[in-house]
Amino acid sequence: MTPVKMHTRALNLFYGEVHALKGVDLDMPEQCVTALIGPSGCGKSTFLKTLNRMNDTIASVRISGEVVLDGEDIYAKNVDVTTLRKKAGMVFQSPNPFPMSIYDNIAYGPRIHGEKKRIVLDEIVEQSLRDAAIWDEVKDRLKKPALGLSGGQQQRLCIARSLATKPEVLLMDEPTSALDPISTSKIEELIDELKRDYSIVIVTHNMQQAARISDYTAFFLLGEVVEHNTTGDVFSNPKDRRTEDYITGRFG
Amino acid sequence: MKKTFSLILAAVLVAISVAGCGTKSGNTTPTPSSAPTDASTPTPTAANLSGGVKTGGSTSVEKVMTALIYQFQADNREVTVDYEMNGSGDGIKNTISGLYELGHSSRELKSDGSEDGLTATAYAIDGIAVVVHKDNSIATLTAAQLRGIYTGEITNWKEVGGSDALITVVTREEGSGTRSAFSELIGFKEAEILTSATVQDSTGAVQTTVSQNPNAIGYISFSDADTSKVNTVPYEGVAVSEAALKDGSYKLKREFYLLTKTGSTLSPAAQAFFDFVLSAEGQKIVSEKGLLPIR
């Protein structure tokens, strides 16, 4: 079994009275893609947002249980959230580049983490855009506003922006649901390459996508992990009837 | 929604109408009894006067003029005297144009021809008091010293026998009657006034400014001087007082004038008011308000 990069033990989460996550135990192996699938409102995005503590920004959230990254519990008192989020980068559902130039978008991460030297930033920007497979499309207009790019390009820019902070984990919240099929396939190819360097956790509605690009799949239902196994097993012989009903499209 | 809008409109309308006509019958305040001390009969008014008298002009005569008007209206229920307090420039212009029957001014008419066609009748003598802060116990100031202070040659109180502090010169704005009278009496041209002097646009404002600034010196009309706020400085050794004004020992004084269009006759009501001002009762109010009656 490949080593585990992140795991959760007995993870519970409450939005005020709503019990969104119920005792979730999940291992996310290194250098692999773990897909989280399930009907909308099953808690998969909420779960993803606990991994880089983005839920902290929501006032009425209460969390219990353990979330461990490289052996460290990320909800411990002495954790520096900014370092955590640097280490576990996130890409959001709808592309949200900053209203700045393409260059400044990518350089934003390194700059806030103290990188000032121009030549180093240039190198990081180029490398990140190459890693996100968008360098060729933007290399001669780095100074142009990022909002001028197409939807697909913007999402790859956001991925490049996360890569620029040198994360180890990439959390992707339905990255392609707002994109056209061509851009979606580009992103999926990109994810396939990225998993060589990064541990990736991706939330998706699209089961074909999960089947194509993920190594492991976890099926969420009403805040619980119903089944978690290699993608092959989950899709070819699901153990739990509810998983089978879901992936054959009988409900949900 | 419509209801709230019309409700507010109605409320405002009611307030106006109540205010507008409700008090049409003259003042609601009790009619002022004539001065309690002497029981002189009110001056016999001519046949029951009525109508309005339009007057306007200088603000520095406000204190005495509002009292005169108030008393005159009390004696003549049907007469209303309007007093537009918008400055002597406005007063002079509108008396020439005939808008006002009577103009108010606190300075003599200019001889440069711009104010011809008016006759100025003095009805009160107002002293000009040099004032300083309550804590400033300067004994006296001579004309030369005042000239030095106001032209910026003397800058420290110790040069005139005061404590060691820079003098803050406070003066009135360009065009003010009090300022032209003061500079004439002390003997310097208005253009020579210290350019960095603090300028205030009324007697009260000068007094307020001086009352808050220990090192300040200003000049105001004696009738407005409030000795609880400021100290008056004796001029050439003579303290300002009604007696000193009367016997002429206090030199800083100027007259208040009623302006009329030369050659035109006033309406009966206006003429009655004009006579009232110069009458014994009018002159009594003049002295009650701290001025020296002309008669």
Add this chain to the structure above:
Amino acid sequence: MNNTNHGSITQKRRRPSEILLYGLIFLLAAFLAALVVFIIGYILAKGLPAISVQFLTTAENPIEETVGIFPSIVNTLYIVFFALIICVPLGVGGAIYLSEYAKNKKIVGAIQFASETLAGIPSILYGIFGFVFFCVLLNLHVSLLAGVLTLTIMVLPIMMRTTQEALRAVPKSYRDGALGLGATKWYLIRTILLPCSLKGILTGVILSVGRMVSESAALLLVAGGSAMYMPRGSVWEQLSHSGSTLSVELYRYAMSRGDNSTAFGIASVLIIIVALLNLLTRFVAWRLNKR
């Protein structure tokens, strides 16, 4: 940036500059709050004692030297009321034209630019224009009427802007629905647009009243100052006199007459009026989005 050893997430990166910035922000916010409370508290503390029935309902009596601001309250009511009578229809009409009728860009651009310019002009310049145009040229002389007309132009942009916002807030579906049923434009305006945007117009009225009550520079020049008489004669006669509103009277008591306690009394009255108007605006806004 070294990518290899990532360092544990438990390093606390305490940035000194951040603490300083947080401190500065909270300090400034606290200072402003304290300043506002002090200003209002000081004025009310000094002013409320001066307020009495006599203070509010009588005119000044120069003989017995009693103080009363009733005439200036009436002058303020006159100016506010008659200015509203003129500027509400004009403002609402103008806004309706802009949002419903205007077709060619140039007129719309001109009206919009004019409205924005009027909003930006300081009140002292309204004073000069009002004096030169209304008092001298139209021979109204320094009077409440001149004050009414000057303030009408001053608050016109407020009425137009708030009405425009209110009209914009009316859902497009209402317009399409009415027009779809064959309603004429005026019918649509009368039966749907005006009723729906009434609250917005009311907000505009309240804002305009607030602006007019606090106005002093322009009125000092245009409506002058002689508020010492109880209102008498017909409304028209009252309008043709000069007279000072509360704010102008506040200036005269504070400076020309140096009587601070009365000045603070008037200041307190003004603050109470402004506070009530603010509450009214919040109440209308609250009712607006409650629907």
Add this chain to the structure above:
Amino acid sequence: MTNKTSILSGRRTKSLVERIMNIIFLVCGLASVVSVVFMTVYMVVSGGAIIAETGVFRFLLGHVWNPGGSEFGILPMILSSVLATLGAVLIALPVGVLIAVFLAKLSPGKLATAMRAFIDLLAGIPSVIYGLLGALLLVPAIFKLQAAAGLPNSGSLLAAIVILVIMILPTIISVSETAIRSVPKQYEEAALALGSTRLQAIFKVTVPAAKSGIVAGMVLGTGRAIGEAMAVMMVSGNAAIMPELLRPVRLLTAAIPIEWAYSSGLHRQALYGIGLVLFVFIMVINLLLRQVMKKGGAQDE
């Protein structure tokens, strides 16, 4: 059988009413245009006389204001107005933006609404009240500074600046806060996700994104600062000399009411001239505002 109603407009009166209404609303709309045209014409006509008389340069650049001697130089007043406005805006802008960030992002809901209500009150208070408080509290407080600087106690440019800061803060705060609030939330989320702290996210992403709104607030504040007359007249000492921080100054706006009551003839026309100069200043600022809004708008699309 449905009877087919003809769609040709039968009743002539309906279109008449429409046309009348159209004209009425057009007239209402043009009211503002007519007002601005009349205002511009009469400001130029009344103010132009003195400028023609004394010559534009002598009027604008003359050092001496002595109406009695027909010397009308308003350079000291122009500089005083510019310095006072600049000083006020340079202080009020950063303070205003920081407080706007506090209200929009850092303060708990109830506290923010309470403070906003108070700030609205601050904005609504008549300027005369600021003048009164300034004359009674602020000016005497500055006496100590003046004494230390070896200058006589008096009203001063500093007092005018402080009063103007307090008066334009509410405008800058409310406009900046609205601008900050309208920046899409996900910009900040994206910044946080990259590991920036709360303040970094706010000051490096959200505030820059709200730049055009903040600049608009600044221009509005500048317009209000330049236009203030009464409060400034009560605290600045009104001396028509070259401006220095701790010496009394006379601003363009204050110069008008201070001499208005007793001015006549050429002197009154000189005050109109000052009004015209102010009018031109304000129009320039308004045009500036429109450019900023247009440019700002384009950048956000």
